[in-house]
């Protein structure tokens with residue numbers, strides 16, 4: 120039984136040129152169990168407040184520092200329960216750490232930070248403060264990706280031998296940043312994006328498939344980060360061969376110069392008893408191959424009995440009614456909400472084990488190792504501990 124809607128604060132995500140604030144707002148509001156109460160939506164204080172007014176967010180602040188301080192000073196029954204951080208990568212660490220210190224939950228965009236050092240510091244703060252924390256690896260919110268995890272963890276395809284994970288895009292195949300296109304401009308700037316452009320932006324999603332679905336992690340990598348578009352300071356193509364724990368291997372590839380690709384990320388998990396395959400191009404289907412048997416297709420639908428109890432609360436519609444990207448984001452918000460509600464002493468469904476602070480930090484360790492390997496012509500490089 121829920122006593123009230125959760126109150127959410129948004130950091131970043133304002134203004135007409137912004138991309139990812141709107142999908143998060145839809146995700147937050149999807150189940151009518153949370154509301155946007157506060158916002159510090161842009162880097163310019165006046166624009167930040169104006170943006171809050173335009174979006175009917177009652178408490179608009181000029182910047183994230185005053186928002187977190189202001190909210191923390193409110194009585195417990197009025198302040199925000201969590202923040203959604205949807206700023207460029209260089210403005211994740213500051214607000215996430217401040218929110219954690221103030222006792223406010225955090226849903227933070229990926230990549231977690233711009234450096235592994237920051238990620239470690241944030242992780243320490245989150246652990247010390249027992250902060251409810253989700254790292255926004257959106258694709259882990261797709262029910263069929265969650266099902267793949269449950270099948271692998273249940274031993275359905277045996278011991279994992281190999282993972283192939285991919286994420287191609289084509290939007291940076293030309294020098295879009297030269298036209299000051301907002302999303303491109305900071306993504307190719309090392310001071311704002313971090314040590315890897317393509318890897319940090321989308322290679323990290325592909326690596327998260329390895330972590331989330333199989334529970335294995337890269338121990339060492341051989342990486343080739345390429346910059347195809349001249350004048351660009353960061354990679355726009357990312358190819359990694361990884362040794363995984365328990366003797367498995369992985370190929371993790373991402374690209375921003377694959378003309379025609381439409382965010383068509385996915386994975387193939389190859390085990391001793393079978394293979395699982397998922398692609399966002401057919402996101403309501405999970406394929407299961409077993410030697411000598413016909414291909415098995417799991418399809419998405421709230422009425423299907425083969426979804427375990429851990430996933431059922433995340434399905435909203437009967438089969439044939441597509442639930443996709445926004446619902447996946449909504450599912451990550453749902454996990455954080457249920458974690459917070461349990462802390463409030465309310466009865467809420469058990470949250471799924473969506474990526475938390477460890478997954479965010481592990482993503483940064485992977486990126487750091489890939490950058491170091493590529494700088495040494497693909498030499499095998501150990502993935503540092505988080």
Ligand SMILES: NC(=O)c1ccc[n+]([C@@H]2O[C@H](COP(=O)([O-])OP(=O)(O)OC[C@H]3O[C@@H](n4cnc5c(N)ncnc54)[C@H](O)[C@@H]3O)[C@@H](O)[C@H]2O)c1
Nearest residue numbers: 131132133137138139160161162205206208210228229257
């Ligand atoms: N999980 C996913 O699937 C996914 C998809 C897209 C983007 N992202 C991530 O979301 C983040 C934002 O990406 P985007 O494409 O929306 O970028 P964007 O450039 O479109 O928007 C960034 C927003 O942050 C605001 N901003 C910048 N600095 C700020 C500050 N200090 N305080 C408050 N607001 C500030 C800007 O005004 C803008 O509204 C990035 O970390 C990106 O990696 C994740």
